[in-house]
Amino acid sequence: MDQTKRHFLHLLGAGAVLAMAGASSLMTGAGNVMAATITKLKLSDAEWRKRLSPARYNILRKEGTERAFSSPLDKEKRVGTFHCAGCDLALFDSETKFDSRTGWPSFFQALSGHVETKTDFKLIFPRTEYHCARCGGHQGHIFNDGPKPTGKRYCNNGLALTFKPKSA
Numbered sequence: 312m313d314q315t316k317r318h319f320l321h322l323l324g325a326g327a328v329l330a331m332a333g334a335s336s337l338m339t340g341a342g343n344v345m346a347a348t349i350t351k352l353k354l355s356d357a358e359w360r361k362r363l364s365p366a367r368y369n370i371l372r373k374e375g376t377e378r379a380f381s382s383p384l385d386k387e388k389r390v391g392t393f394h395c396a397g398c399d400l401a402l403f404d405s406e407t408k409f410d411s412r413t414g415w416p417s418f419f420q421a422l423s424g425h426v427e428t429k430t431d432f433k434l435i436f437p438r439t440e441y442h443c444a445r446c447g448g449h450q451g452h453i454f455n456d457g458p459k460p461t462g463k464r465y466c467n468n469g470l471a472l473t474f475k476p477k478s479a
């Protein structure tokens with residue numbers, strides 16, 4: 312092989328590697344954006360027990376569910392934001408809250424990148440569990456019977472949230 316041809320092949324190879332790198336960063340783009348903006352909070356089980364009330368610990372760290380109609384946040388109608396009760400990350404804007412009549416605070420959209428989901432099989436049918444993207448604290452489950460524009464219903468435990476009214 313002469314020198315020119317070898318050089319050309321070398322360039323081709325480098326181009327292909329670059330193209331692949333570009334494609335893979337596009338594919339994982341959404342996940343990367345979130346990872347870049349939210350620093351994970353990792354605490355030991357003992358630290359969580361110290362930090363949270365037993366009722367909040369049971370929901371946030373053990374995926375418990377509070378009794379329907381037990382949370383005052385179900386009736387919260389002021390303008391503001393709902394934050395994770397474990398780490399204070401803002402999860403929902405009051406503009407996305409609606410009365411689902413289920414007895415749990417319900418939202419049709421979470422703040423972008425601030426919740427993560429997984430599938431759980433605690434009941435017979437699979438459900439979409441969601442949790443705080445920073446501390447991993449369990450919040451609730453997502454159902455597909457919500458209102459427009461998303462059609463989603465984020466069914467949230469009130470004890471997993473704190474409400475911060477918008478200061479006038």
Ligand SMILES: [Zn+2]
Nearest residue numbers: 395398443446
């Ligand atoms: Zn959190």
